[in-house]
Amino acid sequence: MTNNVKFIDLFAGIGGFRLGLEQAGMECVFSSEINDHCKETYFANFGERPYGDITKINANDIEDFDVLSAGFPCQPFSISGKQLGFEDTRGTLFFDILRIIKEKQPKVVLLENVKHLIHHDKGNTFKVIINKLEELEYLVSWKVLNASDFGVPQNRERIIIIATKEKTFDFSKLQKKKRVYLKDFLDKDGDFEYLDPSEYTLIDNPTIQKSGLIFAGYRNKKIRKNGVRPNTEHLSRVHKQPNRIYSVEGVHPTLPSQETSGRFYILVDGRVRKLTIDECFRIMGFPETFKKVSPLGELYKQIGNSVCVPMVYELGKEILNQFFIENTQTTRRGKVQVKEELQGDLDSYRRFAVNL
Template identity: 60%
Template sequence: MQSFKFIDLFAGIGGMRQAAEMNGGTCVFSSEINREAAATYEANFGERPYGDITRADENDIPDHDVIFGGFPCQPFSICGFKRGFEDARGTLFFDILRIAKAKRPSCLVLENVKHFASHDKGNTLRVVVAALEEIGYSVAVEVINAVDFGLPQNRDRTIIVASLNGTFDFGKLVQSERVTVASVLESNGPFEYVDPAEYTLLGDDVVKVQKQSGLRFVGYRNRNLRKVGVREGTEHLSRVHKQPNRIYCATATHPTLAAGESSGRYWILIDGVVRKLTQRECYRLQGFPDSFEISGSATAAYRQIGNSVPVPMIAEVVRAAGEQGLIAVSDGVEARRAA
């Protein structure tokens, strides 16, 4: 792919930047309001992102070919209250829109949680698509899963690709053979093991691999987390979409790393014993290289990786967009702005 310039909005710790750079992209502007995430970004990329994007004058942002933006997902996630555009964070999409309108990049690659696509019976997504189409972009939307792109993590995400040069074809994404959690495990500790008296493993007659996700739930830690309104046998399990007490098998895939899991309570069964995933293993589950510097407190590190994107999955979207001719280089910026 020919080199291109991009901006990295709601950048987090730089997952989308890595995916863009893997495809020949050069970052000319980045923005991240969270100070701890911005510090990690700076430690790895040598630049401090701009802070609050709502305060940035779009005309001061350098010309670019692509906008990358993992705009805040909390308003649309089933982990939150699903308030969508009623939540101030939900309106941040319109900062992407005003920049796109002013700078006319050839392509936008946006990411959000799976449930963004169905939020408010699809109305939220329809508003986003209509707004992009109104300023001249063709828009394609698909929910894709990191587990299909070389990562052993069941992580469905809504991907929006908007282009001035045609409509993105998700059918041309090249998927990878599925791998297991064992492929990202460190060989040397220190590891945090769990005393066998503190967990219960399910019998082989109960444990099954989920066909679609590849998950294999094998047990739970012996903690009575729920007291009221629970079915018999589920007292030890957290509420839906929260995994801090569940144990999964290393010979299968892993559930979604959650931004709200600030203690890194991800437990795996490997070689007959149960231990906690290390920070590095969590970063590998998102496709971050071992050269990536994990900075800040442990709490911040777990939140940051839970908030990030699956790097190989985004990289494949970028590769396919380039192959389909949807990313035009900077010598056409002025022409696009005049159009």
């Protein structure tokens, strides 16, 4: 009943949105992505090469769709929240999302960004985004969601903005899952890159943080000096991100897109090794069958830029539940009933006519 809900995949990357929304039962009718390596990965996995630069795409050329999805790059606007129309955002990639929305009027807009978007440019960026969507007569709701609530062992907070036509999206209906831990997502075997014990220091009695992270130690690289109090080496914030070591008994910190050499170190069975690229894809919820066709540095970038697939799946399911299933059933019921009633009327008219 929902297999004809169509979506478009903007800023598609390697297709995290596509995977999650297709799993939820939607159909992708268009995608756009500018980066050649991402396009290759996308093609290898979905058999379609995304259209390129979104700024060059004419909205009229896009097939009609119901849901617009986009994990767009965060850029400042030179305007403040309350001003004129969406034209003010011209020159930013968000403007291109707006002009496609304005032209195509999708029922649902699903946007994803880093949590920091709320504070970006002292809150102005976020305010502009919400106001411009409202100016296009959408009802906007948003929430910060964590991948670790959706069945993957990664502390990855992202803001999700959902703009809709008839009623607001109800985030409280999302089904969250029990926390899972990194130890259950590791490769069974492989050529692991272990560190020599002389290269790191493990701390005594590491504790689990509320987020599920367990800071277990650090690589013996330069420790920050500025503003660091003596005897605080046991605190994760004293160490630069690529020097931190986390225990697999907890969850993993956010995989960032800037880390192209995969310096993610984990403590497993008393030894420290790098997280493998397959493990990175797994803790974003990508299927084992996903084809990784780019050079390793690009793959680290791609997965760090992507989106937690099971989180998108849950969002997709709830979007269908709240905006399409009830409506589709109503429309269907409407159509079927009306057809049956008409048929009934026609039959009785015929009977009536025969009796004339």
